[in-house]
Amino acid sequence: METNYSEISKKIQEISRKLLEEGRVDRVIGFERGEFTGEMTPVLVTDPEEAENLLFNPECEMMLAKYLLDYGGSTTGIVAKPCDTRAITVYLAEELIKRDEIVIIGINDCQGLEENEACDECGVRNPVVADEEIGQPRQEPVETDIKDDLKDMSLGERFAYFQEEFSRCIRCYACREACFVCSCEECFVDSNQPQWVGFSVGLRDNFTFHLMRAMHMAGRCINCGACELACPEAINMRALTRNLYRVAQEVYEFEPGLDPEEKTLFATYRLNDSEQGFLD
Amino acid sequence: MAGNENFEPKILAFLCNWCSYAAADLAGSSRMQYPPQIRVIRVPCSGRIDPFLLIRAFNSGADGILVSGCHPGDCHYLDGNYYARRRFLMLKELMQYAGIAEERVNFTWCSASEGKRFAAIVDRVVERIKAVGPWEGFDSRGFIRREEEVAGGN
Numbered sequence: 001m002e003t004n005y006s007e008i009s010k011k012i013q014e015i016s017r018k019l020l021e022e023g024r025v026d027r028v029i030g031f032e033r034g035e036f037t038g039e040m041t042p043v044l045v046t047d048p049e050e051a052e053n054l055l056f057n058p059e060c061e062m063m064l065a066k067y068l069l070d071y072g073g074s075t076t077g078i079v080a081k082p083c084d085t086r087a088i089t090v091y092l093a094e095e096l097i098k099r100d101e102i103v104i105i106g107i108n109d110c111q112g113l114e115e116n117e118a119c120d121e122c123g124v125r126n127p128v129v130a131d132e133e134i135g136q137p138r139q140e141p142v143e144t145d146i147k148d149d150l151k152d153m154s155l156g157e158r159f160a161y162f163q164e165e166f167s168r169c170i171r172c173y174a175c176r177e178a179c180f181v182c183s184c185e186e187c188f189v190d191s192n193q194p195q196w197v198g199f200s201v202g203l204r205d206n207f208t209f210h211l212m213r214a215m216h217m218a219g220r221c222i223n224c225g226a227c228e229l230a231c232p233e234a235i236n237m238r239a240l241t242r243n244l245y246r247v248a249q250e251v252y253e254f255e256p257g258l259d260p261e262e263k264t265l266f267a268t269y270r271l272n273d274s275e276q277g278f279l280d
Numbered sequence: 281m282a283g284n285e286n287f288e289p290k291i292l293a294f295l296c297n298w299c300s301y302a303a304a305d306l307a308g309s310s311r312m313q314y315p316p317q318i319r320v321i322r323v324p325c326s327g328r329i330d331p332f333l334l335i336r337a338f339n340s341g342a343d344g345i346l347v348s349g350c351h352p353g354d355c356h357y358l359d360g361n362y363y364a365r366r367r368f369l370m371l372k373e374l375m376q377y378a379g380i381a382e383e384r385v386n387f388t389w390c391s392a393s394e395g396k397r398f399a400a401i402v403d404r405v406v407e408r409i410k411a412v413g414p415w416e417g418f419d420s421r422g423f424i425r426r427e428e429e430v431a432g433g434n
Contacts, residue, residue, distance in 0.1 A: 150377070159379025163421050188332065196332050197339070207418035208339040211378060215331045218370045243377045244370055251369065265370075269362035271352070277372050279388040279401060 003111050003135075005057045011134045012079055015105055017051040019077050019132075025103050029067050030054040030079035042067065054079065056107065058114045063087055063226045066180045068097050077103040082110045083224040085127040086257030087180040090220055092129075093260055094267075096183065106130025109138040118225025118238065121146050128258055146223065146246045150239055162240075166206040168233040175213070175237060178230035181220045188212060214240035219248055219265025222257045251276070289343035289409040293318040293402075294333070296326045298356040299391050300348035306395030314399035315406040318346065325349065327360025331371045334385070341417065344384035344409040348401070351389040361389070383408040384415065 016028040032043040032053045040059045044067075045051055056079065064078055065087035080088065085106055091097045106127030112119030123144040126137040150158055173189065176182040188196045189209060197212060198205035214237075221241045228238050248254045251274050254265050295301040301322050307314060323329055326349025337345050347368060349361045368387045376382045386405050390398050 155376070155379050155381060157379075158377065160421065162378050163418070167421075196336060203419035203421070204339060204417060207378075208335060211335045211374065212332050214374055214378075215335065215371060218374070240374060240378060244374055247370065247373045252366070266363065266366055269359065269366055271362070273362070273365055274369060275365065276369065277382065277387070278368075279386055279404065 003109070008107060008134055009055045009057070012054045012056055012105060013051050015132050015134075016045060016054055016077060016079075017048045019103060020045070020048040020051060024075065025077040026074045027071070028054070028077035028079070028105075029064050030105075031056060031060045031062075031064075058111065061113050061116060061226070061229055063178065063180045063224060065091065066183065068102060069183055072097065072101065075101050075103065077105060079105050079107070080127060080130070081107055082124045082127050083122065083222060085129050086124060086222045087224070089128050089257045089260045090181070090222065090264065091183075093256075093262060093264055094220075099260070103132065104130045105132045105134065108133055108135040116225045116229060117147075118223055118228070120144065121223060121242070124258075129260060146242050146249075148243070148246065162210075163203060163207065165235045165237070165239075166210050167203050169201070169206040169210070169235055170233060171201050171206065171209065172232060174230040174232060175227035178226040179217075179221075180224075180226070181217055184216075188216070210237055210240065213237070214244060217241045218244040219254065220256050221245055287410060287414055289317050289406060289414070290341070291318045291344045291346055291405060291409060292337045292342045293320045293346040293348065294323055294326070294329050295320055295390075296349040296356075296361075297322055297324050299350035299354065299389075300398065302392035303348075303390045303394050303398040306392065307399045308395075310395050312395060312399040314402040317406050318402055325355065325357050325360040326364040327355070327357065327362075329364065331367055334371060335375075338380065338384075338415065339418065341415065343415040344386065344405065346386045346388070346402070346405050348388050348390045348398075351391055354391060381412045383412045 012030060019025045028045045030043055031040045032055055034041040042062055042064055043053060063084060065084045068076055068078060085104060088104060092099055108126050110125045121144050123142045125142055176187060197208045223242050223245050225238060248265055252265060256264060295304060304320060326347060329347060334345050349364060352361055355361045372382060372385050375385050388401055
């Protein structure tokens with residue numbers, strides 16, 4: 001069945017207008033068409049009259065969940081793709097936002113975004129949490145696999161591959177800005193006491209940065225692909241994070257962003273956790 | 281690799297104050313011989329070790345790392361090593377996937393009475409790291425792009 005995006009947009013406008021008029025939210029975060037570039041950009045609507053600017057279509061690639069962190073203490077409505085609701089779920093699990101301060105306008109039966117490879121690997125097509133739902137939830141599950149195109153490479157080949165990738169990194173930190181996980185008050189790359197990684201661009205520090213970034217993502221990254229979409233150098237950095245996603249799935253049966261009550265991977269433990277690879 | 285007969289690896293050993301550091305001490309006071317290539321860093325608990333410290337060890341040119349804490353269940357702070365265990369497993373997977381030999385990244389448990397075991401572990405770790413050779417660094421291929429790439433306009 002074709003997804004009717006103008007229908008979805010109309011529903012978003014209706015619901016947002018209602019929420020704002022009833023005073024259930026102070027603002028709604030959604031998408032509108034940008035003034036100059038024509039690209040879909042995030043917009044913050046506070047006036048019910050402006051709700052008609054809200055749009056939704058497959059170009060809406062930004063993760064909006066990160067904006068919720070800026071508005072604690074007041075109520076916010078948010079237009080949420082299923083991946084956004086997973087991001088919100090991670091925030092709820094880490095107690096970064098309060099459930100009663102947000103109203104989630106979830107979009108059912110997500111078809112994925114244009115140009116985002118990660119969407120082909122995603123099996124979550126309905127919102128995980130939602131207050132208002134748009135469209136009918138998809139019933140049949142999507143058969144997907146986390147891709148692993150490096151598994152046939154030898155150790156040395158993988159190292160050379162990542163050196164090649166990370167040598168292109170200009171350390172603009174667009175991946176960090178786009179990522180909902182990156183919500184630390186002070187990022188480790190900006191810290192100079194201690195200085196975790198050198199500030200200048202060079203393969204040694206680039207490689208270190210990407211390893212550290214991937215380590216911060218472990219157990220939080222939902223494999224949404226926002227980092228790769230944001231990267232100006234098209235670095236395949238998701239290879240590292242999705243591998244950790246897969247390992248967490250296999251070893252700990254843990255997938256982030258599916259249950260707001262479940263603690264994230266590193267915030268808990270089991271007595272009989274695996275010790276695979278440890279020296280005995 | 282050729283010419284590695286005289287390779288003396290630099291190994292950073294992060295030892296928990298309550299177990300493994302005492303084990304190293306016991307190994308010393310019992311006059312056990314173990315290889316001198318480890319540099320010991322004493323930490324209050326294996327749960328205190330930020331994975332960033334371990335990644336940074338490689339950035340700074342260490343040939344390998346050894347992390348040793350209390351056996352699960354024996355943590356001085358009750359559950360520090362349980363949290364650490366998850367982090368270390370994920371770090372190990374990450375490093376291996378990024379192309380760093382798993383022999384360089386070593387985790388183990390060692391109680392305060394296991395001086396003999398500690399000496400054996402160090403022996404083993406040094407052997408493992410000698411087998412994979414010196415760590416050439418994340419920038420072993422150099423940062424400057426190859427000429428043909430630049431000329432090709434990529």
